[in-house]
Amino acid sequence: MVLLQTPLYAACVEQKARLTEFAGWAMPVQFSGIRQEHQAVRDRAGLFDISHMGKFTLTGPGVIAALQRLVPSNLARLQPGQAQYTVLLNPQGGIIDDLIVYLKSPLGAETETVALIVNAATTDKDKTWLLEHLAGSDIDLVDESRDRALISLQGPAAAALLQPHSSLDLGKLSRFAHADTTLLGQPAWVARTGYTGEDGFEVMADPATALALWHTLTAAGAAPCGLGARDTLRLEAAMALYGQDIDDTTSPLEAGLSWLVHLDEKDDFVGRSVLEAQKAQGVSRRLVGLAMADRHIARHDYPVLHQGDRVGTVTSGTLAPTLNIPIALAYVATPLAKVGQTLAVEVRGQAKPATVVKRPFYRAK
Amino acid sequence: MAFEYPENLKYLDSHEYVRADEDESVVTVGITAFAIDQLGDIVFLELPDIGDAVEKGEKFGTVESVKAVEELKSPVTGEVLARNEVLIEAPEQIGDDPYGDGWLVKIKASDLEELDDTLTADEYKDQVGG
Numbered sequence: 001m002v003l004l005q006t007p008l009y010a011a012c013v014e015q016k017a018r019l020t021e022f023a024g025w026a027m028p029v030q031f032s033g034i035r036q037e038h039q040a041v042r043d044r045a046g047l048f049d050i051s052h053m054g055k056f057t058l059t060g061p062g063v064i065a066a067l068q069r070l071v072p073s074n075l076a077r078l079q080p081g082q083a084q085y086t087v088l089l090n091p092q093g094g095i096i097d098d099l100i101v102y103l104k105s106p107l108g109a110e111t112e113t114v115a116l117i118v119n120a121a122t123t124d125k126d127k128t129w130l131l132e133h134l135a136g137s138d139i140d141l142v143d144e145s146r147d148r149a150l151i152s153l154q155g156p157a158a159a160a161l162l163q164p165h166s167s168l169d170l171g172k173l174s175r176f177a178h179a180d181t182t183l184l185g186q187p188a189w190v191a192r193t194g195y196t197g198e199d200g201f202e203v204m205a206d207p208a209t210a211l212a213l214w215h216t217l218t219a220a221g222a223a224p225c226g227l228g229a230r231d232t233l234r235l236e237a238a239m240a241l242y243g244q245d246i247d248d249t250t251s252p253l254e255a256g257l258s259w260l261v262h263l264d265e266k267d268d269f270v271g272r273s274v275l276e277a278q279k280a281q282g283v284s285r286r287l288v289g290l291a292m293a294d295r296h297i298a299r300h301d302y303p304v305l306h307q308g309d310r311v312g313t314v315t316s317g318t319l320a321p322t323l324n325i326p327i328a329l330a331y332v333a334t335p336l337a338k339v340g341q342t343l344a345v346e347v348r349g350q351a352k353p354a355t356v357v358k359r360p361f362y363r364a365k
Numbered sequence: 366m367a368f369e370y371p372e373n374l375k376y377l378d379s380h381e382y383v384r385a386d387e388d389e390s391v392v393t394v395g396i397t398a399f400a401i402d403q404l405g406d407i408v409f410l411e412l413p414d415i416g417d418a419v420e421k422g423e424k425f426g427t428v429e430s431v432k433a434v435e436e437l438k439s440p441v442t443g444e445v446l447a448r449n450e451v452l453i454e455a456p457e458q459i460g461d462d463p464y465g466d467g468w469l470v471k472i473k474a475s476d477l478e479e480l481d482d483t484l485t486a487d488e489y490k491d492q493v494g495g
Contacts (some may be wrong), residue, residue: 034431035406228405232431279415295409319408319431326408348427348434 006051007149007207011214013175015224023120025052028226038232038321040223041121041196045155047214047222048230049291053150054123055204055288056116056130060139063112067101069269070133072252074262078103083176083191086260087252088129093274094248096129096256097122098240100193102178115178115189117150117202133270149210153222154200154233155365161220162201165213170201184212195230197237198364235327236320238289238359244300245287245315245329253278254331256287256359285312286337289361290345292326293353295319304328304330305351311336314345320361327361368398375480376489382464383480390477392407392441394470396428399493401460403455404430410456412437412470419443419472421479426469428456440473440483471477 003026015029028049031037040046046050051341064075073086080103088096102115130141153162159170168181168190178191186209194200203213209357218224240246246255253261261275292298297317304312312332320327323341328345336343339358370376375383380400384393401407409429419425419439426437448470452459459467484492
């Protein structure tokens, strides 16, 4: 299979990236090393090429109203220039994908404009689902996934590094806010979002502008970072990874995403009846954070045990670089999903002690 | 990236190296610089106890990195004489000196001829692409 290359591919290779296949793309997995990159983001700033992610723009009358029927969040809360993290649900209440919905025009405008950023591996699936549910409307879906570049500058120094090149006062951009602006004198779009648990920005631009910005920011000290550090950073922040912690069979209420389910504020949406029933009766399993007692890493699919019985499954695990202990996300039976509960994870045939801990594992200062 | 593979060592295609002392039939086993680089940050090392019997081609331990878990394969049949306790406590140091302080176990080999099918440094280097 010929792998897709992002507009920053050559720049990453030049900066000694080690590459991996991800969702059909050749992506950097690490540059200087996962630990160093992770620490750079926690201490100062790191720069990620995330151009592989799916990028849709929806324009037309009633875009928000149409999307309201596909997600459990109340998108009518959004003001222009704001964004909402949410999920697309299937009729069984399972998660088709997690995504961010960015409202670009006034809500209720004759022509509404909404940007969606979705996972790379699910871009085609999401597009099919959206087109199926937008059929018959005058809403236009433009897929810019392979045309535009997306880079993510994350870390406490992100604003200071980006500000000199932006015509926008970044101090005015609050968390989850976004705006069209110019960067290095070229049109670009900036959102104060990320997947690391730190302050940061995601920038969408044409390939040439993104490349220039990549060179400018790395020359100014932002550490180029790969998917390896992106994974350890998001896991310390207890952010779900689609296909691993959440998928078509997990509901947002099971996955600890009840904060984005606004049943009382909105009308029908796909999956609503399942979520209503789960809310009324309670879910049978919940995604929890685990801290391992020793150095063993609890990995994806390892069984979770309680008094010798299997009570759940690990979905993600790593050695948390900032905390220096192995951490994991796991689905466990609800009665055992309490903070402080002692459990075990079966690591290569042996039960290794673990404790349910608060999520996130790490919170930015 | 170019890694060092000392000429006086023997190599397995599963990325262990062996230093054989023919007089005493004691072999020292470790993993190559290439393997350490591929694994990335190593966080955990599981090694057999002193006195344990090991068998050629069979698992004798585990090395775990942030990225992956790999089994360690014994190059010979024999008995474990020593294991690197320092490294068990601080596995991240394995990369500092893979062929010296980064050794894993010393095995009293029952038959050194078992090493006849190992790779030379050049053969191993070809296999891992330089």
